[in-house]
Amino acid sequence: MELTVDFQGGSDVAGFLFEIEPCGGGERVVAERSLEDLRIPGMIPSLDDNPLDRGSSHLFSDFFTVAEPGCYDVRARPLQENGEPSQECYDAAVSGVQVRAKQTTEVLLLSQCEGDSTGSLDVIAGLNHPPVIVSIEYSPSKFIFECELVEVCVSARDPNADPLSFEFEQVGGQQLFMGPVEVEVEQDGEQARACMQAAPLWNGTYEFRVRVYDMLHENGGLARIEDYVGHPSHAEMVFPVHTNWDIELECYDASTREFHLLPGVREIVRAPGCNPIWPAQFYCSPYKWDDVETTCPDGRFRPETVYPSCDEIYPDGVPENGE
Structure with a gap:
């Protein structure tokens, strides 16, 4: 130059x-x-x-x-x-x-002026690549029950080994009882993993979106690179969680008026404070809810007509763990 x-x-x-x-x-x-x-x-x-x-x-x-x-x-x-x-x-x-007499004395003086200061400009142009989502894992399953806690873990990598941040949000389905809440984030070099938890209240399909942003340091903290450069730099994925009624997986104990899981059904971990809404509480029989007057003429819920008897399934008594 x-x-x-x-x-x-x-x-x-x-x-x-x-x-x-x-x-x-x-x-x-x-x-x-x-x-x-x-x-x-x-x-x-x-x-x-x-x-x-x-x-x-x-x-x-x-x-x-x-x-x-x-x-x-x-x-x-x-x-x-x-x-x-x-x-x-x-x-x-x-x-x-x-x-001196008869002579000219010539003197040269120099007035010093202040000068304009200059600086230097050094331009470094680097390449940045957005993160990539590599896997999504469900626990206990993509198919869960009302009020059951589901944990979804997303793994991503960044080709430039930048710090990564995750953002989870619900984009479809009914209102949740809880979540989505980010519960864990860890990163080792290019690889990062974050988990969210949610608990649905109603049956149906719920959709969630995860976005993974690569980050840089700015003003003493971390900022998204896409905000710094003015162009998108993130990975995103929309994933479902399907929620079932669990009425068909329980038996009714008439002596205690309690419901218990059938043998072989996994233990359902429900969100604290969340109680499932059994269809039989609204319709006397979940199998004939289009004919309520015939099924429940007096308007009373009779679980023994809907659920199998726990006495028949557990003749020796319901185990404490419900299995």
Whole structure:
């Protein structure tokens, strides 16, 4: 890269105020002079390399006056166009200048100006790839029962090994009793895994969406790369959870008026505080709910007509664990 620099520099100086005063005090000579149209040393042999380099170019003012032989202190103050002292360039002065009879003493003063500071620009362009979802795992199953806790774990990887964040949300189905709640996140290099839990209250299909974002550091915290670059950088997946009524998996204990799981049915872990809504509580028979008047003419729920008897299934009594 080539840089073009104005060696003349643009300053606020339009001329100089010259002050000549005898050493030790006395009557001063003061004069203002505008900048000349020329530059020095300007290929003048006596000024080349004395002290300015012959190839340099400097604006200047010149004040010529007659003085008595002796010692003088000389000052040149740079002025703006309105006559005020320059805000960018400093006074130049020299003391003890000797003026001799019948001779001209020539003095070159340099007023130093402040320059414009420059900086550097270094542009680094890197590539970023979005995360990739590699697996989704259900526990205990994709098919669960009312109020049962389901845990879904999503594994993802990021080709650039960026930190990953997960976002779970429900996008379909009825209102949940609980969730979705993120319960676990772990990452090791490119691989990351996060789990969510939810508990449905009603039967049906529920849909969830997971989004996996790659992250970077910004303002002392983590921020999504897609917000930083202004383009999408995430992986997403919509997945279902199907919820069943569990009426067909239970028996009714008439002596205790309790319901128990049939042998071989897995233990259902329900969300705390969530009680399933059995269809038989609304329809006297879940198999004939389109004919309620015939099935339940007095409007009373008779579970023994809907559920098998636990006495027949567990003749020795229902085990404590329900199995």
